Amino acid sequence: MKCLTDEQIQGWIDGEMDANAQTTIGNHLESCESCRQSMNDRREQALLFRSLMQSTTPVVIPPFRIPETTHSKPNKRYHFPVWARIAAVLVPTLLVAKFAFNKPDQFRPTPQQVIMQEACHDIDANSAYQQNMMVTTVTDENGNVLECSAQ
């Protein structure tokens, strides 16, 4: 058997091993001088540590103060008046209704806007001005031009 680890020795000293391991380690300790020495050192240290840590000064136990929060007082923090409760329900409902069901007005163009849209929708901004010019002529019954304007 290999030599024992610190963990194994510590567990053996503290009696924290199962019966089989306890026996195996005990047998090894009987046969291995260095592990036995290490175990003795550790046991001495552990005993010394525990004895030094034992406090001899008596502790004065103060009376237990029952916390105030445990008294059965009603918690007024969440007691709102009736009008506030109604408002708390109504206001968000109205806001939701306004934004959810009130759709914005649809765009309805005037006749002039429709004519302009139709006349201009195929204008190429890179072509010459004359090519995109709209000429309006007014003629009489005989076909004579009375008025001509270009835009």
Next chain:
Amino acid sequence: MEKFDNIYQTHYPIIHRLVSGLIPDNEQVADLIQEVFVKFYLQLKSGTDIEFPKTWLYRVATNDCLNVLSRSKKSTSLDETHETVADNDENIEKGIDEADTKHQLHLALDRMKPNEKALLLLYSEGLSYKEMAEITGIPFNSIGKSLSRALDKLKLILKNKQHEMSY
């Protein structure tokens, strides 16, 4: 609440030993113990059945102490830390004659990490590995290793202290 009174009277000294071992400030110690027992009181009052009150109290006290220590560590500046260490060193040098082994041991424990110190304090109380695992949250299989390492570290610190003092 007769049950609570009994537990309070019997367990106050052991919780006091643990908390005062971890927290240096006496006033803070009293407040912390009170907090631990208030939590216990509220648990009992709410009807929760605590099967092992000692383990429960140890666990809550250890966690509360470690929380306090981690908070105070964050708020302590580097300069203050150096000052404390320097003061301790000065005390060691000044009080060679009056300092007994117990004092040296407590100084050495103060130099250890809070969780290692908590483990050693629980060990000094004679708790089993299973109880220590439940209280500290360290896996049961690792308790032996953690404990032997902590004891080795304590031994090393004490040895270094003796070495420092001999010069």
